[in-house]
Amino acid sequence: MSQLSILIVDDEPDNFDVLETLLSEQDYQLHYAASGQDAIASLDTFNPDLILLDVMMPGIDGIEVCRRIKAMSKWQAVPIIMVTALNSKSDLAHCLSAGADDFISKPVNGIEMRARVHSMLRIKQQYDNIQSLSRIQENTIEFLESNLNELRGNLASSLSHELNTPLNGILGTIGLLGDDLEEMDVTEIREMLGWADQSARRLEKLTKKFLIYLELELSASRPEKxxxxxxxxxxxxxxxxxxxxxxxxxxxxxxxxxxxxxxxxxxxxxxxxxxxxxxxxxxxxxxxxxxxxxxxxxxxxxxxxxxxxxxxxxxxxxxxxxxxxxxxxxxxxxxxxxxxxxxxxxxxxxxxxxxxxxxxxxxxxxxxxxxxxxxxx
Incomplete structure (x- = not known):
C-alpha cells in the first residue's frame, strides 16, 4: 500500500518542523504549504489524504481555506484537522461550520496529535474503500447493460450446451458405474473413469475461462493492476x-x-x-x-x-x-x-x-x- 499523504498548512515553517517530528514514527508522506493560496494550488500535486490546517494565517485564514476546499467536490472527502490557539466555543463553532472534521489546540500534544491523525486517516480509508466498491458495482452494472443484447440467445444456445455436455458425461458415467460396477472388469472401469475425467477437465477449463473473463471486465476501471x-x-x-x-x-x-x-x-x-x-x-x-x-x-x-x-x-x-x-x-x-x-x-x-x-x-x-x-x- 502506498504512503498516506498529509498536507500541513502553516505560515510558520518552525511549526511544520514540530509536526514533522511528532509524526516521524509513522510512515506518512508529509508536504508543506506556507499559505492558504499555496495549499489550494497544491492539492492536485500532493493529493492529500489528510490536511492539518492552521487557523491564524495572514491573507486567507484557515477557516476560509477550509471552506473553499470543502466547496470543491474532488476534495470534500479529505478530512481537515484545524490546528488552532483559539479555544472559545464560538471560534471552534466557526471551524466546524466551515467544514472542518476535527480540531486540535496549540500547543500541540504529541499523543493527541497522533491519535487524531490516525483516526481521521482511518475514516478516509474507509471512505475510499466504499467508493472503490461503488465504482466496481457501477462498472458491473454498465458491463451487464452493455452486453445484455449479446448475452441474450447466445448464452442459451452456447453456454448451456457447453455446461451440460461435460456435466452429462460425468453424471452418466457415475450412473453406469453405480448400476453395473460389480459386473465390470478393471479395464472397463478405467475406461469409464477416463470418460469422466475428460468431461471434468472440460468443465474445469470452461469455468476458469469464464472466471478470467469476469475478472477482466471488473478490472477495466483499474488497468494499472x-x-x-x-x-x-x-x-x-x-x-x-x-x-x-x-x-x-x-x-x-x-x-x-x-x-x-x-x-x-x-x-x-x-x-x-x-x-x-x-x-x-x-x-x-x-x-x-x-x-x-x-x-x-x-x-x-x-x-x-x-x-x-x-x-x-x-x-x-x-x-x-x-x-x-x-x-x-x-x-x-x-x-x-x-x-x-x-x-x-x-x-x-x-x-x-x-x-x-x-x-x-x-x-x-x-x-x-x-x-x-x-x-x-
Missing amino acids: IASVRSKFSATTIEAGLKSYAESINRSNDLIFALEEAEIAISERYLSAIIYELVDNALKFSLPETTIKISSQVVGEMLHLSVHDLGRGMTEEQIAKVGAFMQFERKSYEQQGIGMGLKIAKKIVELAGGEFSITSVYQQETTVTLTVPIVRN
Missing part, C-alpha cells in the same frame, strides 16, 4: 506447453515457432491464457496437417506476437463481432467452446496497454496479431 505485473516471454516454456497440448490432439507436427524472448508487462497467468486461447482457436478451426505459425519479435518498446493458421478464416463482419458467447457458423462446424477466447485475449492486451487485431481471408487463413509493452531492466 494488469500492467504492473511482469513475466518472462520464454520461447522454451511456450514451445513446450503448446507442443504438449498439440500432441494431445495429434497435431504436434503442425506447429512452427519463431520466437524472440522478452520481459513483458503482463502476468504469467494472463500470458498463458492469451497464448493458449489463440493457438487453441487456430487448432480448432484448421485441418490437421496444415501449419500454424507462432512468431514474436521485439520492435522498439513492444513485443509483437502473431498466430497464423490456414483454417476456415473469418469475414470482416465476423471479425467486427468478436465477443464473448459468440461462436460463428456453429451449425456448420460443431466445436467445443463459447467464443470467449479471442475476447479474453483482446481484453488482456488492451488493459496492458497493447493492441490487438485480426486479419483474415475467408475459408483460407487467419492471422491474429497483438502487441504488449516490454519491461526494460
Whole structure:
C-alpha cells in the first residue's frame, strides 16, 4: 500500500518542523504549504489524504481555506484537522461550520496529535474503500447493460450446451458405474473413469475461462493492476506447453515457432491464457496437417506476437463481432467452446496497454496479431 499523504498548512515553517517530528514514527508522506493560496494550488500535486490546517494565517485564514476546499467536490472527502490557539466555543463553532472534521489546540500534544491523525486517516480509508466498491458495482452494472443484447440467445444456445455436455458425461458415467460396477472388469472401469475425467477437465477449463473473463471486465476501471505485473516471454516454456497440448490432439507436427524472448508487462497467468486461447482457436478451426505459425519479435518498446493458421478464416463482419458467447457458423462446424477466447485475449492486451487485431481471408487463413509493452531492466 502506498504512503498516506498529509498536507500541513502553516505560515510558520518552525511549526511544520514540530509536526514533522511528532509524526516521524509513522510512515506518512508529509508536504508543506506556507499559505492558504499555496495549499489550494497544491492539492492536485500532493493529493492529500489528510490536511492539518492552521487557523491564524495572514491573507486567507484557515477557516476560509477550509471552506473553499470543502466547496470543491474532488476534495470534500479529505478530512481537515484545524490546528488552532483559539479555544472559545464560538471560534471552534466557526471551524466546524466551515467544514472542518476535527480540531486540535496549540500547543500541540504529541499523543493527541497522533491519535487524531490516525483516526481521521482511518475514516478516509474507509471512505475510499466504499467508493472503490461503488465504482466496481457501477462498472458491473454498465458491463451487464452493455452486453445484455449479446448475452441474450447466445448464452442459451452456447453456454448451456457447453455446461451440460461435460456435466452429462460425468453424471452418466457415475450412473453406469453405480448400476453395473460389480459386473465390470478393471479395464472397463478405467475406461469409464477416463470418460469422466475428460468431461471434468472440460468443465474445469470452461469455468476458469469464464472466471478470467469476469475478472477482466471488473478490472477495466483499474488497468494499472494488469500492467504492473511482469513475466518472462520464454520461447522454451511456450514451445513446450503448446507442443504438449498439440500432441494431445495429434497435431504436434503442425506447429512452427519463431520466437524472440522478452520481459513483458503482463502476468504469467494472463500470458498463458492469451497464448493458449489463440493457438487453441487456430487448432480448432484448421485441418490437421496444415501449419500454424507462432512468431514474436521485439520492435522498439513492444513485443509483437502473431498466430497464423490456414483454417476456415473469418469475414470482416465476423471479425467486427468478436465477443464473448459468440461462436460463428456453429451449425456448420460443431466445436467445443463459447467464443470467449479471442475476447479474453483482446481484453488482456488492451488493459496492458497493447493492441490487438485480426486479419483474415475467408475459408483460407487467419492471422491474429497483438502487441504488449516490454519491461526494460
